[in-house]
Amino acid sequence: MTHTRLRHYLGMFPALAFTVPALIKRQPLNMKPIAVIPGDGIGPDVINEALRALHSLEEVFATRVPLEIFDYGAERWLREKVGLPPGAMEDLRKNYSAIFLGALGDPRIPDMAHGREILLGLRFGLDLYINYRPIKLLREDLCPLKNCRLEDLDFTVMRENTEGAYVGMGGIFKKGTPDEVAIQEDVNTRKGVERIIRYAFEYAKRTGARTVTMADKSNALGFGHDLWQRAFWEVAAEYPGIEAEHFFIDALTMQIVKNPARFKVIVTCNMFGDIVTDLGAQLQGGLGMAASGNINPEGVCLFEPVHGSAPKYAGKNVSNPFGAILTLELMLEHLGMAAWSRLLHAAVMSALDEKATTRDIGGKLGTTEVGDYICGKIKASCSIESLNR
Ligand code: IPM
Numbered sequence: 001m002t003h004t005r006l007r008h009y010l011g012m013f014p015a016l017a018f019t020v021p022a023l024i025k026r027q028p029l030n031m032k033p034i035a036v037i038p039g040d041g042i043g044p045d046v047i048n049e050a051l052r053a054l055h056s057l058e059e060v061f062a063t064r065v066p067l068e069i070f071d072y073g074a075e076r077w078l079r080e081k082v083g084l085p086p087g088a089m090e091d092l093r094k095n096y097s098a099i100f101l102g103a104l105g106d107p108r109i110p111d112m113a114h115g116r117e118i119l120l121g122l123r124f125g126l127d128l129y130i131n132y133r134p135i136k137l138l139r140e141d142l143c144p145l146k147n148c149r150l151e152d153l154d155f156t157v158m159r160e161n162t163e164g165a166y167v168g169m170g171g172i173f174k175k176g177t178p179d180e181v182a183i184q185e186d187v188n189t190r191k192g193v194e195r196i197i198r199y200a201f202e203y204a205k206r207t208g209a210r211t212v213t214m215a216d217k218s219n220a221l222g223f224g225h226d227l228w229q230r231a232f233w234e235v236a237a238e239y240p241g242i243e244a245e246h247f248f249i250d251a252l253t254m255q256i257v258k259n260p261a262r263f264k265v266i267v268t269c270n271m272f273g274d275i276v277t278d279l280g281a282q283l284q285g286g287l288g289m290a291a292s293g294n295i296n297p298e299g300v301c302l303f304e305p306v307h308g309s310a311p312k313y314a315g316k317n318v319s320n321p322f323g324a325i326l327t328l329e330l331m332l333e334h335l336g337m338a339a340w341s342r343l344l345h346a347a348v349m350s351a352l353d354e355k356a357t358t359r360d361i362g363g364k365l366g367t368t369e370v371g372d373y374i375c376g377k378i379k380a381s382c383s384i385e386s387l388n389r
């Protein structure tokens with residue numbers, strides 16, 4: 001039976017839609033595999049639920065998504081002193097369609113050396129210069145602000161992701177003595193600053209956002225952020241239809257709390273973007289709700305929830321899987337699988353409506369029970385439309 005005929009019959013008997021797709025042989029999608037790095041702490045817990053959701057989507061769409069799981073993280077680091085093994089970067093760059101990362105961080109590695117090597121290594125090595133972090137309120141009572149409506153909290157932070165204070169340049173002189181000197185360089189290149197700003201404007205243009213806000217600290221950092229100022233206003237001039245505005249980062253954090261509705265696209269440097277997205281995450285309902293994509297428009301991209309590894313909750317079935325599930329949604333969207341990401345989003349929205357959530361956002365369920373709910377919803381919403389690939 002052709003899919004068209006099948007759709008026709010399913011339209012006549014919607015109840016069949018629950019069973020028929022599962023009977024269709026699952027076709028492997030013609031794509032390179034997704035590299036999955038569950039990582040440390042709660043990383044495996046939340047990635048597991050996201051992958052179960054993905055498997056439910058595979059059933060609905062009668063299509064298999066190739067995956068490959070990697071054990072990069074604290075255990076391997078402690079065992080073999082290896083973060084990213086030799087050749088891994090090239091392998092990921094060439095042979096995978098995306099990277100899906102859980103979290104990195106382990107109390108046995110207090111300086112996070114493995115996390116820097118793996119996460120920052122991939123951000124720099126794959127030149128993932130955009131850290132794309134949408135801040136979107138999905139249910140009003142999740143927001144700690146008074147009277148914040150859904151439409152009031154809906155902006156995207158474009159965090160520069162390959163430069164700034166994160167590059168690891170500097171050193172410590174006379175370490176451990178009263179005379180010690182620690183220098184951490186803040187690196188801003190014309191190319192690096194300009195490309196993230198340009199991406200923010202292009203994104204605003206593509207999504208119909210009226211304003212792009214740049215935040216820096218040029219009143220104190222007269223070299224690096226002077227470059228941000230010049231690059232921003234020069235690029236802004238190329239986009240006359242989009243309003244460009246500037247805030248110093250300290251004032252921006254205040255404004256985000258005071259009047260979040262005015263922001264649509266915020267572009268800022270690596271460190272400020274790190275900080276401001278934790279603020280944004282809390283306004284969305286906490287770190288458990290925040291998703292992110294590390295993007296290079298020309299290459300393989302890495303997707304990770306914003307939360308960390310929260311080691312004390314690992315394996316306890318309490319962590320919120322929505323950060324990872326919403327991150328999966330971003331990844332599917334990025335891979336051009338819009339119907340998949342829409343279905344996943346609808347399942348998350350139902351879970352929020354019905355309070356089928358973990359305790360951090362007011363529910364009573366464990367991590368896996370939330371996953372069960374999401375999988376159930378995805379399969380139940382399997383409709384004629386979902387066959388329409
Ligand atoms: C994040 C994290 C990382 C960062 C840490 C783990 C290095 O906080 O992705 O926001 O600062 O970028």
Ligand code: MN
Nearest residue numbers: 274275278306
């Ligand atoms: Mn962070």
